[in-house]
Structures are given as structure tokens and as C-alpha cells.
Amino acid sequence: MRLLPGAGAVCLLLVLLTWLLVRGISTDTTDYAATLRTFDDFALAEASLHRDVLMARAGLLLDYDPVNAAMARINSAVARLRSETLKDRLDAGPINRLAAASREEEELTERFKSDNALLHNSLSYVGLFSTNPDFVERNPLLAPSIGALAAAILQLTLDSSAQSSQAVENRLVELAEQTPAERPDEQAFVAHAGLLKNLVPSLDDTLNALFAVPTRPPLEETRALFSDRHMAAEASAQRYRLFLYATSLLLVVALIDLGRRLRARAIALRKRAAFEHLIAESSTSLINCPPGEIDSKLKQALSELGRAIGGDRVYVALAETPVRVYAWSNDGLPYPSGWPEAALTLPEEVEEVGLGIVATRDVALLPPGAAKTTLMAFGVRGWACASLMMPGRARGILGFDSFRPAWRLYFPRAGIRLAGDAIGNAIERELIERDRARLAARLERALRLQMVGQLASGVAHNFNNIIGAILGYSEMAAAEVETDAKAALHLAEIQRAAERGRDLIDSILTFGLRSDARTSLVSAPALLDETASLLRATLPPGVELVVSDGPTDLAVVGEAAQVQQIILNLCKNAAQAMEGSGRICIMADAQELDQPRALSHGELAAGRYVRFIVTDNGPGFNEAVARRLFEPFFTTRPGGTGLGLATVRKIVRDHDGAISVTSAPGQGSRFEAWLPAAVGGERPAATVEETAPPRLGKGETVLIVHDERDRLLSHEEMVAALGYEPVGFGRSADAIAAVRAEPARFDAILVSQASAQAALDLAHALHALAPRKPILLATRSAVDVGSDALVRAGIADLVRRPIASAELAAALSRCLRSTAAP
Secondary structure, three states: OOHHHHHHHHHHHHHHHHHHHHHHOOOHHHHHHHHHHHHHHHHHHHHHHHHHHHHHHHOOOOOOHHHHHHHHHHHHHHHHHHHHHHHHOOOOHHHHHHHHHHHHHHHHHHHHHHHHHHHHHHHHHHHHHHOOHHHHHHOOOOHHHHHHHHHHHHHHHHOOOHHHHHHHHHHHHHHHHHOOOOOHHHHHHHHHHHHHHHHHHHHHHHHHHHHOOOOHHHHHHHHHHHHHHHHHHHHHHHHHHHHHHHHHHHHHHHHHHHHHHHHHHHHHHHHHHHHHHHHHHHHHHHHHOOHHHHHHHHHHHHHHHHHHHOOOEEEEEEOOOOOEEEEEEOOOOOOOOOOOHHHHHHHHOOOEEEOOEEEEOOHHHOOOOHHHHHHHHOOOOEEEEEEOOOOOOOOEEEEEEEOOOOOOOOOOHHHHHHHHHHHHHHHHHHHHHHHHHHHHHHHHHHHHHHHHHHHHHHHHHHHHHHHHHHHHHHHHHHHOOOOOOHHHHHHHHHHHHHHHHHHHHHHHHOOOOOOOOOOEEEEHHHHHHHHHHHHHHHOOOOEEEEEOOOOOOOEEEEOHHHHHHHHHHHHHHHHHHHOOOEEEEEEEEEEEEOOOEEEOEEEEOOEEEEEEEEEEOOOOOOHHHHHOOOOOOOOOOOOOOOOHHHHHHHHHHHOOOEEEEEEOOOOOEEEEEEEEEOOOOOOOEOOOOOOOOOOOOOOOEEEEEEOOHHHHHHHHHHHHHOOOEEEEEOOHHHHHHHHHHOOOOOOEEEEEOOOHHHHHHHHHHHHHHOOOOOEEEEEOOOOOOOHHHHHHHOEEEEEEOOOOHHHHHHHHHHHHHHHHOO
């Protein structure tokens, strides 16, 4: 179908050339030549007519056939001319006048023939009679007169003037007087002589009239008409011939241009084939090369692209942080500072010429603006780029620079698009390989964390028993010493440290999960005081700890143990970096952000924050270390685990905060942990919950179910110390049997099982037997237990394992009060 327009154009061109050729050939030439021959025939016929008439007048013509033939040719010529005149639609006036003249000639010719016949007949008679010897012998007296008359008649035939005619008349009168009437021959002679006297002038007048017929003017007029028509036809044919010549010249020019275009097209196709072959080879090379060789292969591909298109610089720029650049230059010189990084913003300001392609062959022709200023500043005179198609990745471009206006730069858009796609795919594959390696490393770390978690889960159970023993015996010991004694203070510190240990075990067991149920308001000054006391007992002697005073009303929203863990880990990390000597400063202040702010590790929304600042005068670290500082298992210390700062970052993220790190080698370090501040008007809790003294029981019976016999005995002693009557069971079946037998015997039920599901199942069974009895569930973490499951099991309150007497007393008091209420 694409050939139809071309074939139609060729056909129209052939028709036009044929028409011009036909119109350029004068078809009038043959007709005009025939017409000219007709004119010649007319002239020759007329000349023949005149000649034959004269010959007939002189008596040299035996008959009138030549005269008739000449007249017929004249009439035929006139008829042909009339026909040509009518055919060519010429003026008929001249030919009509010529035809009238011909008819006049014909009439005069007929008259001449008649008179000439009489003339020659009489002349013959006169000649014979005058020269007859017998007549002379018979009429000797008339002979002189007859001879004189014959001579006069002869003179008259030669000269028909009036004198000759008068001479004949005189001789006739003389002869008539001498001729007797009875002589018929002489009378006949006289009669013929008289006829000749009148006929000769008349015949000569006819001849004169015949010769005087005006045929030449109409003949010339008719000739002029045909000549004008022929000249007009010749002029028209000449114009068409010139038009044909011009068309031929244009056709030759078009053919030359077509040949030039075909040659240019062939050259372009060869270049395109070579360019596409280059792209295919480069793509294959980039696809098949190992990930570690992509940089060198990509630079080689850029150099081949630059030489193929005739550019001075070719580069790939990726909008990463920092900008990643692959570059090639024809002269081998380095790029100016800031280029091609500045080219990443130019595609938005230059007109797009193709799919993801922008180009300007002459920067000087660009309208004034930032793009023109930037390109001119970096010495670029011809510029083009193709956006790299990498969905979900950093934006990138494939750029081409020319130090002169790139009017002759070979820039196939489709090929450049293919090159951009191939390079984009190669870079994306490299990024995917990097992501895969990063994910593999993360998976490995996750497996290690899983192993650590499994190990921690096993250790946490035994550690909980140890913490429970410390809490239990410290509480019982505190009850046996005086409140103001120094031992009571030491026991309080032991209890506080044990509770923090219990909280830490709870955090380890719930690592990776976010729990809002335990969130409370934590006083920042109290948290710093308590943390300082813990740090002074654990930091090396050569490390000085300085706690700066801050606002007394600072409070954060979170878990006290986890917030304390942030400061503890930061300070321990600083102490380890200082290798036994140095200074650590801790402070807290209030900050309010009017707009979002990006810190080195995280972003903050607008709002109020408490900023915990830990600074040290240690060795510091560089930017490379700062980027990986919070990665799990990353450490610069040979004996380090790489989990301390990772835990800090996770806790800060869980509290919707962010971290800012500032350091430099030899200049120490500064860590800022930003946490959401408490809402104004709320009273923050102290780090150790300020609870009222536990309300002791009045002998209420508490059913205790515990899966460990040793811990069951300590729980019974704790419940008994709180004023309740404990009844303990080590097996769930025994507890169920006891409740089924006497459901009204027990006032409250405490369930403590290692398995959360087993504890819920036991609670559900006991609740079914005694639905009005409050059930307390002792668990390491309530995160894994849904609220719906707690409701279905009839759980009235929760206490944490290992159980603290104060928390248990408060929970029992609440449950028994709610049960006793009407």
C-alpha cells in the first residue's frame, strides 16, 4: 500500500510529459505545407491559364483543354483553401473574395473561348480568301483593296487600337464600294472583315479583363491568415517545448536530488546498522559481564557510543547521594567541576524531541534561561540526553556533549533510545545485584538474630527465675530492715536494678514488636539520675560521667526501661571507644519544630520533642563509619557485637523519634536522640513507678497455679506475706478439680505458665467453672496475647513474670475491689 502514492505520481508524471511532448510537436506543419502547395497550385494554374489564353489568342493552341484544366486546378485550389479555412475556423472573407475572383476568371475565360473561336475562324477565312490565287485572277481590280484590308485586319489583330480599327473600317468602306452585290464571296469576305473589326477589340478587352481580375489581394490575405495561424501554432508549440524542457530539467534535478537522498539514506542506513550493531554488542557485553566488571564495560560502551556519533563527551549520571557518574571524553581530559551533575536538572528545561530524549543542536539558539546559562558556562555548544528508564530507581540520564554546534552530529533518536534502555537495564541489573547482595547480608544477619533470639528466649527463662529470686528475696529482706537504714537503701537499689533487668528481658523477648500497652510518661530528669547511678557503677574508673542539669518538667512518652536503654548503650559505646579514659556528658533539653526536619538517621514531624544528648571526647569516626554505625553486627571494635547502637536505633524508631550523629576523627562524637515529649498538663511518672504502699489482704483465698514447683513455693510465700491465704497447685488438672469441687472457696485465681496458650486454656477452663472469680495472668509479655483472647479467657488483670510483690498486691487489690463492688 505504501507504493501506491509513488506509482500514482510516476503515472501522472508520464502523462504530463507525454501531453507536453504531443503539444510541443506542431501538428500544423503538415497542413500548412499542404496549404502552401495549394497556394502554389493556384498561382501556377492561374499562370497557366493566362499563358494558354494568350497562346489561344495567338492561334498557337489547337484546343482549349489546357485552359479548361488550368481553370479546374484554380477551382480545386479554391475549394481546398475554403475547406482548410472552415476547418481552422479562420476568417472566410478573403477566401470568399478569392472564390468570387475565380468565378469571374472562369466567366471571362468562357467568353474568351467563344470570341477567340469566332476570331480565328474569321481570320482563317480572311487569310484564305485574300491569298487565294483564283480570286486574284478573277478580280484583279479588287485584289489591292482586299490585300490592303487583310493587312489592316492583320494589323488589328496585333494592335487593336482605335487607329487600327479605323484603318480596317476605312478599308472595309473602300472595299464595300468596289464590291458588287452580286458577288457573294466578296460579300462574305467583307462580312468576316467587319466581324473581325468588332471582335478583335472585344476579345482583347476580355483578355485584359481576364488578366485584370483581382485574385492576388484575396489570395495574399488568405495566405496571411494561414501564415498567422501557423505562426500562432508554432509559438504555442514552442511554449510547450520550452515547458517540456523546463519540466525535463526539473525532472533531472529531481532525479539528482532523489539520487542524493537515496545515497544519504543508504549512508544513514549503514550508519544505523553499524550503530545498532554497536548497541547490540554493547548490550550483550553488559548483559554477560559479571557484576564486578559492569563499571569498566559501561565506560567502554560510552567511549564506543561517543566515537560512533562524533560527540566530545558521553556520560551517565545517576541522581543518587552522592551523584554517581560514568564518563568518557574524546580528549581524555577530566570534566569541569559540577558537570555532569548539573545536567540532571536540564531535561526539564529543554524541549523533548523523542520518547525521553531532549536535544539542542545549537545552545546559542535556546531561549534565555537557566538551561542556556548552565550549558554555556560549562562550554557545551551542542547537547542531547536520554532519560534512563529505571522504574523505582534514582533518576538518570545518558548525556552527549559537543564543543561546537552539533549540526553534523549523528544522533539517531531510536538508536539512542535503545542505547539508553540497554545502559539503564545494565545499571538496574547492577543495582539489583547490589540489592540482592545487601538482602543476602541482611538475611544472614536476620538468621543470626533469629539464632540470638532463640538463644535469648532460652536464656531469658532462666534469667527470669534469677531476677524473680532477686526481687522476691530483696522484698522479703526489705520487710525485715528498718526503712531509714542504709541496708534498706541498698535493697531498694537491688530491687530497682532487678526490675530494670526484668524489663530488659521483656524487651528482648518482644524484639521487633511494637507495644503501646506499656507506654507511659517518663520523667527525663529522674531517668537521667537513675541512669547515672547505674553507669557510675559500671563505667571504667578513668571515664568521667557528667550529667548536666536541664528543665525539671521534661517528660517523654515511652517505656522507661527502653528509654533508659538508649542512654545506657550510647554511654557504654562512648566508653568503649575511649578505651578507659575520657569524659562523657549527658544532658536533656526541650525542642519544638515548626516544620519537618531530616536528621542524619531519620526524619521528624513538626511538634515538641525531648532531646537526649550524649557527647564524648573520644577518637571520633569518619563519614563512612557514620553511614553504617547503626547496622546490626557492624562494629569497629574487635571484641564488639555490633548490637548496642542497633538496639538504640530500633528503640528510637519505635518511639517515633530520630537520631542525629556528629563526629570527625580526633574530635569526639555527639549523639542526639529525639523522642516525642509529653503533652502539656500531664504529670510524668518517675522511672520507678510511684505507687502507693501495697494494700494487704484480709485473709482472702488465692488459688495459685504454677508449672514450676520451686517458683510456686516462693509465690505462696509472697501471697502469704501480702495478707492472703495461698493455695498452690503445680498441675492444671488439680487446680481445675479443686475449683470444680468448691468454686466458692477461692476469692481470686493467679495463673502463671511458661506457655501463653496453655495459660489461656487453663484460665478459660477455670472461668467456665467460676465465672465471677477474678483471674490474674502472669506473663512475660502481653504483646503476643490478643485482647479478644484475654476477654474470652476471663482474664481480669495482668502481672509480669517474674512477679513483683508490689505489682501483685496492686493487681489483687484492684480485682477484689471490682468484685466486691455492687
